[in-house]
Amino acid sequence: MTGELFVVAILAVPAAAAALLALLPDGRASAWINIVAAFASFGCALALVGERPAAGAFLIVDDLNAVFLVISTFVGFTTSVFSASYIAHELETGRLTPAYLRFYHGMYQTLMFGMNLALLSNNVGLMWVAVELATLTTVLMVGIYRTPAALEAAWKYFLLGSVGIALALFGTILVYLAARSVVGEGLDAMAWNVLVAHAAGFDPALLNLAFVFLLLGYGTKVGLVPLHAWLPDAHAEGPTPISAVLSGLLLNVALFAVLRFKSVMAANPAALAPGPLMVSLGLLSVLFASFMLYRRQDIKRLFAFSSIEHMGIITFAFGMGGPLANFAGLLHMTLHSLTKSAIFFCVGHIAQVKGTQQMSEIRGLTVSHPVLGWGLTLGVVAIAGLPPMGIFMSEFLLITSTFARAPLLAIALGLGLLVALGALLLRLNSLAFGEPHGSDRPSNASYLPVYAHLGLVFGAGIWLPPAVVAWFRHVATLLN
């Protein structure tokens, strides 16, 4: 019974907070309400891990979405803490007016609501609506500064995102058609648990076609190459908390949708194996993004391309399948969310202090702003996949498990990782070390979210708690 209560709460809290924040004029109180609401959602997500309600017609909590929910609400919470200090600065400098601030906070909680609903939904149609809602809120937030560049980014994101979402809906309709002849008309033919249970009887040809549309549709939202064009612009031009949430969470939610449909495909022996499609898109993303890293001049675009690379790695891992690769994929996804949002927290403050996002203008951060500079350094070391940080472990696990099954793929993936490592370290060298350049006024940043995330990533690299290992291992076998 308490499980149902938490499910309702995890949706109702952000929805109520969104309404309240949209009406509340005071900026300082809004930031606090935002933090409290995000924390309450995180608490509900943790409670749902232990206490699961029975699957309903619209909502479900199972082992897979519990992982995503916890990550999503946790990063949502820490980002709201970061957002409070970031937004206070934007208000001081006049980049955002109080009216836009109200809009921003309302949209932040609406985004949280959309993502939680997409993760919890037990209905393919409802999930589609929730992903659309989450996309729209981020489109509006990307354009919030109303500079020409921000408007172009929002417009591009909007058009590409809409086309993606349209393709995904067509795929969803095809899945319903495939299910209808077995399950019968009505809500059951769109429910996850029913779909997976009866997938063996579905028409394989229809299911194949549906998966192609779904992979392209939701893949656009994951940012897989060649559907990634919106992602760097959207990350670079929006407020940095939104970049953190986009990279850390929204991409995961879209990937989650792909995974759900993958498990339906996998339950039908006659249908096309979804793995090779995902592996090739993933590998293409890794290789393309890692080479593109060298040509970036804008710091947020650099890390946006790094997100494309990492989403490629995760898609690759889930495409390979098998308990080991799935485990690596889950671990990588968790650690990437934590690390990338920590990096964006640093980058946000750095861009505010320096007044620019051009990397040529930012030098010697460890000298001028030691706490921020070292935070960024640690984050980049982690995201580049160097030991002892956790991402090294997940990448190592993925490469070794791939090497045993398809050595050529492992070599290609390894090449992509090395190329990206080179680009990131090259950039880090000029950003963090050497003679300071540009403004050196102190930053009133909140360092807690940055170091909390990095601490977790470091901890995961040294020692993973057995409970987490057992949990991830269980989910990894479920995904097969």
Next chain:
Amino acid sequence: MDPLALDIAHLFAGGLVLVSFMLLYQDRMTGLVNTFALHALVVSLSVAWQANIQQAPHLYITATIALVVKAIVIPLALHRIIVRLGIHRTIEPVVGIGLTMLAGLGLVALSIMVMLPVTAQAGTLAREDLAFALSVILLGLLMMVSRRNAVSQVIGFLSIENGLILAATGAKGMPLVVEISVAFSILVALIVIGIFLFRIRERFETVDIHELHEHRGEQP
């Protein structure tokens, strides 16, 4: 099912594909918006007919939304935008109209060849409807890539949406169709508000998407 009822359903669905082709060769803004209003009218008739033959009264809501929002409100709003922004002159296509039409023919052939074999079990009504719907979606995508102008891209997207509604209503008994069409209407309203509110013209002096690329911010 009554063969005449099926024929009428196919007439509307096929008509939608035809109007999609008409959208492709419009070279005036006003003509484009008017043709889109016709597109929305055909889709709403098609949905209303489906509601009738499937005995699914909730689909009448979808048909009404399509009629009111997309055949009346959106075209009126777009006309106002066009007059305000002074862009009622010609549309600059990226490739020639003839080539676009040929590509469109290829896409329709492709969607029929893809959809008909795989939907053999789905029942006659859904089969042809889905093939037509996929054609409309692909033609809309073609329009979005072959036009540089923001308003024509929006109309391309709106025609994709009409194709999706055709597909969703063709899949008999699909739940949440009304909810999905409402969600889509919100999306559509946002696009139109987006053009207004973001005032692309005032910021960029043009609604030509090509020009927007200058502002990418990647240049030093």
